[in-house]
Amino acid sequence: MGAVWVYAEVTPEGPHPAALELLTKARRIGEDVAAVALGPGAGAAADELGRYGAATVYASEDPVFADHPGRPAAHVLASLTADHAPSLILFAGTYGSRDVAGRLQARTGSTLMANATDVLAPDRARTEIFGGTKIVDVTLAGPEPRLVLVRPKATAAEPSGGTATVVAVAVDVPADARGARIVERHEEAASGPNLDEARVVISGGRGLGGPDAFAMLDELATTVGGAVGASRAAVDAGWVPYAYQIGQTGKTVKPDVYLAVGISGALQHITGMKGAKRIVAINKDADAPIMKIADVGVIGDLFSFIPALTQEVRRRAAS
Amino acid sequence: MNVTALVKYVPEPQGTPTLGHDNLLIRSGVDGALDPGDEYGLELALQLAEASGGQVHVVSMGPDEAMAAVQRALAMGAASGLLVTDPKLRGADALVTARVLAAAIARTPADLIVAGAESTDGYTGTVPVTVAEMLGIDSVTAVRRLEAVADGFRIERQTEAGYDVIACPSPAVVTVTAGATEPRYPSLKGIMAAKSKPVERVDAADLGVTDLAATQSVTQVTDSPAKAGGEIVQAGDEAVAKIADLLAEAGVI
Numbered sequence: 001m002g003a004v005w006v007y008a009e010v011t012p013e014g015p016h017p018a019a020l021e022l023l024t025k026a027r028r029i030g031e032d033v034a035a036v037a038l039g040p041g042a043g044a045a046a047d048e049l050g051r052y053g054a055a056t057v058y059a060s061e062d063p064v065f066a067d068h069p070g071r072p073a074a075h076v077l078a079s080l081t082a083d084h085a086p087s088l089i090l091f092a093g094t095y096g097s098r099d100v101a102g103r104l105q106a107r108t109g110s111t112l113m114a115n116a117t118d119v120l121a122p123d124r125a126r127t128e129i130f131g132g133t134k135i136v137d138v139t140l141a142g143p144e145p146r147l148v149l150v151r152p153k154a155t156a157a158e159p160s161g162g163t164a165t166v167v168a169v170a171v172d173v174p175a176d177a178r179g180a181r182i183v184e185r186h187e188e189a190a191s192g193p194n195l196d197e198a199r200v201v202i203s204g205g206r207g208l209g210g211p212d213a214f215a216m217l218d219e220l221a222t223t224v225g226g227a228v229g230a231s232r233a234a235v236d237a238g239w240v241p242y243a244y245q246i247g248q249t250g251k252t253v254k255p256d257v258y259l260a261v262g263i264s265g266a267l268q269h270i271t272g273m274k275g276a277k278r279i280v281a282i283n284k285d286a287d288a289p290i291m292k293i294a295d296v297g298v299i300g301d302l303f304s305f306i307p308a309l310t311q312e313v314r315r316r317a318a319s
Numbered sequence: 320m321n322v323t324a325l326v327k328y329v330p331e332p333q334g335t336p337t338l339g340h341d342n343l344l345i346r347s348g349v350d351g352a353l354d355p356g357d358e359y360g361l362e363l364a365l366q367l368a369e370a371s372g373g374q375v376h377v378v379s380m381g382p383d384e385a386m387a388a389v390q391r392a393l394a395m396g397a398a399s400g401l402l403v404t405d406p407k408l409r410g411a412d413a414l415v416t417a418r419v420l421a422a423a424i425a426r427t428p429a430d431l432i433v434a435g436a437e438s439t440d441g442y443t444g445t446v447p448v449t450v451a452e453m454l455g456i457d458s459v460t461a462v463r464r465l466e467a468v469a470d471g472f473r474i475e476r477q478t479e480a481g482y483d484v485i486a487c488p489s490p491a492v493v494t495v496t497a498g499a500t501e502p503r504y505p506s507l508k509g510i511m512a513a514k515s516k517p518v519e520r521v522d523a524a525d526l527g528v529t530d531l532a533a534t535q536s537v538t539q540v541t542d543s544p545a546k547a548g549g550e551i552v553q554a555g556d557e558a559v560a561k562i563a564d565l566l567a568e569a570g571v572i
Contacts, residue, residue, distance in 0.1 A: 069476075069485070070448065070458065095461050095478065102445030105414055106452035111534035112413050114443040128543065130336055135541045142534030149445070179457040180474070180487035188481035196479075200571050224571055235498050236355070242436075242463065242477050242496040249356065249437050249497075256569045259562075268439075278569055279549075280562055286551060293549075296565065300554020308556075312563045313572050 002087035002144060004030030004122060007077065008049055008057075009096055011066075012041040017196075018092030019045075020052045020157035022150060025119050026090055027053040027160060034058065035164070036080060036089075038073050039065035043166065050164025052157060060169040064178060070099030071179035076171060078107040086145045088122040093149045101147050111140050112147040117154045122146070132271040152196065153254045153275070188243075193227050195244070200226030201255045203246055203273070204234055207262020207283060207302060211239040216303070217261060220310045223317075229253065231260075231269045247272035262302050265290025282306070320371040320467055322364040323429040325378055325420060325447065326392050328385035329354045329440040336440065342537035343410045344440060346382050353388035354440075358395075358502035360433035360495035363465060365396045365503070367431065371467065374398040378423045380408065380416060386518070393513035394505035401426070405522035407531055413441075415531050417449035422526035425454065431472070432492045436461060444494075451492035458492040459485050463499045 004026040008019035019035065026033045035054035037045050042059040049057050058080055064072045077100060081089070089104075091097040093115060105112045118126040123140045125148050140146040195201065202217045202224075214228065221228045229251070230244040246253055247269040258276035263269060265281070265288055273279070274293055281294035282302045291297040298305060330336050331350040339345050353361075364375045375397040379389050382404060389400040403423050408415070424432055432451075437444035444460075451458035463482065464475035471488040477496055487493075505513075523531060552558045566572045 069483075070460075074452065098444050099448050099458070099460055102448035103452040103458075105445065106417065106449045109414065112443070112445060112449075113535060114413075114445060124538075133543050135543055136342075137538045137540075139536050139538050140534065141536065142532065180459050180485045180491065182483045183486050184484035185478075186481045186483070194479070199569075200566070224566060226571070232497065238498045238501065240498075242461070242498055243479065243481075245497070249439065249442050257566060257571055278565060280565065282554070291549075291551065295549035296561065297549060297551045298554050298558045298562065299551060300558070305554045305559065308559045309562055312559050313566065316563060316567070316572060 001122060002085050003032035003034050005086040005089045005145070006033070006035045006054065007089055007091045007097060007100060008035045008037045008045065009092065009094065010037045010039055010041045010045040012044070014041065015045040015048055016092060016094070017157065018094065018152045019049065021152070021155045022090040022092060023049065023052040023054055024157050025150070025155045029119055029121055030088070034086070036077060038076060038169070039063070046164050046166045050162050051159045053160045053162060054164045055162065057164040057166050058169050059166050060171050062171045064171065064173055068178045068181055069096060070103055071177060072173040073100045074103030074107070075173050075177050076169060077104050080169065081108060081145055089145045089147050090119065091147065091149045093151045098149060101149055105147055108143065108145060110143045110146055112149070113138060113140060114149040116148050116150045119148055119150065128271065130267060132274055133267065151252050153252060193225065195227045195229055195251055195253060198227035199256045200224050200259070201229050201253050201273070201276070202226055202259040202261060203229035203231060203263060204261050205231035205263030206233040208234065208239070213303070214240055216306050220306055223310050223313050231263045260290050260294070261306060263290055264288045265293070320367055320373040320430045321376065321428065322368050322373065322431045322433060323376045323378055323424055323427060324361045324364045324392060324397065325432065325434040326357045326361060326388045327354045327379060327438050328352070328381040328388035329438060338540060341410070342540055347384065351384055351387065353391045354435060354438050356435035356437065356439055356497060359497055359499050360435055361392055361395060362500040362502040363495050364431070364433045366500065367467060376400065376427050376429065378420065379403070380419050380423070389518060390513050391505060393516045393518070394509040395503055396509060399516055400518040402518065402520050403522065403526065404520060407523055410533060411531065412533060412535055413443050413446050413449065414534065417446050417453060418528050418530070419523060419526060420446065421450045421453040422528050423521070424450065430489045432490070434492065434494045436494045436496050447492050447494045456490050456492060457487050459487050460494040462493045462495045465493060
């Protein structure tokens with residue numbers, strides 16, 4: 001059986017947290033675990049990747065990987081795969097990793113499974129469908145390496161205390177295979193934590209009636225140090241950008257507290273937040289499906305409840 | 320500029336999906352629609368074609384009913400369509416789908432190929448870039464804005480931190496995020512005109528795609544553990560206190 005690899009996204013700030021989750025999982029299903037880290041920061045990340053279970057880190061610091069999304073990384077990964085024949089490669093379910101995995105699939109002609117919630121063996125993975133109400137076990141067949149995209153936060157990252165041997169990767173990406181080039185990077189900094197890491201997430205749905213009401217959620221979020229999310233309905237209506245979307249076709253979050261404000265609770269949305277420790281729903285409709293999974297359902301007018309809650313939290317903080 | 324838009328016919332998003340005895344999603348004989356997620360890219364395609372005097376060609380793969388998705392795209396303003404439909408393609412995975420779509424797209428020259436970011440029923444989200452690799456062209460995903468410029472496209476791509484501006488040569492495959500455009504409704508005139516627009520129907524063999532082997536199989540489907548219900552309270556001062564208490568218990572305030 002070949003090795004289990006993790007494609008680790010890296011930046012000068014370190015490895016993406018999902019890479020550490022994937023390594024934790026890889027250790028449990030394979031004896032021979034390696035990581036592939038491509039781009040500035042790869043060398044520095046190798047220590048941490050080793051600590052989480054990578055025995056080998058195939059690394060390159062070449063800026064081509066940061067400047068050109070997807071294509072060069074897929075090219076180099078295809079070449080590493082041909083040389084070393086891993087059985088399975090795990091990818092985080094991020095925009096960036098999806099691009100690499102999708103292109104790699106064209107080269108390897110091997111199976112790709114997305115949205116895995118668990119990986120049970122090099123040839124078996126698990127996912128959920130129908131809004132998370134059904135668990136589906138899938139056997140992966142066909143040529144190796146099998147490619148699996150794993151939903152973030154599906155596993156808790158745990159270090160194993162190992163060290164990695166770093167193998168420098170020769171980068172040979174022809175100019176016409178570099179592809180599109182990033183010319184500007186813009187941060188739209190939220191004032192608080194980002195959605196993936198926030199301990200409290202306050203999400204708005206169709207019940208907010210428009211973009212303006214999101215200011216009310218922002219205020220509560222700032223007061224509790226949380227982040228604001230949205231249901232697909234609010235994003236489709238153009239009230240907030242796609243980056244806010246939580247659900248089947250958006251982010252999965254696992255905060256300590258999730259406030260679903262004016263969200264009916266379509267299965268599509270629930271998939272993205274049902275792992276929250278405590279769920280509070282605020283809605284004028286007592287029969288909204290979200291009430292079935294809420295720990296507390298508050299029935300009434302969100303436009304007066306949310307400001308009142310914000311005020312109460314401030315009052316308690318002041319006393 | 321000529322643009323090809325990929326559209327998928329999906330089971331009605333508001334409906335209740337079901338699995339057949341073979342553990343495959345039932346797509347035939349259920350109410351379906353053009354995937355709402357595809358409409359954002361289709362709208363972008365229509366706008367680009369209109370601005371440049373070009374045309375939009377629509378490509379789809381699905382059961383016979385999927386023609387309804389092609390018809391809707393034509394009614395919105397696309398000029399022509401191609402539906403790949405074949406019983407052998409039932410249950411096709413991402414790889415087979417990409418092979419089919421790449422072959423279908425290659426039949427009609429295009430400067431840009433647009434798709435949705437992920438389908439409402441499968442949400443794999445990788446098929447468009449696999450198609451791009453098979454066609455040997457560039458790709459940019461999660462596009463929220465695109466303009467044609469001298470040497471290709473200037474694109475704003477959604478990222479976790481905000482957005483990147485990307486210079487992308489033509490031709491390219493792009494996936495467009497929800498909310499990037501406001502899709503138009505087909506007019507009655509458009510619906511009537513759609514009926515006489517050219518649409519081709521082909522199967523896998525017509526496209527020369529013969530490797531249709533399934534490489535994933537579902538071994539079992541079980542119910543997730545149901546979450547226990549909670550309590551319902553009326554909004555008011557007590558409810559405010561209750562939720563503030565809950566936040567305090569969670570150590571958040």
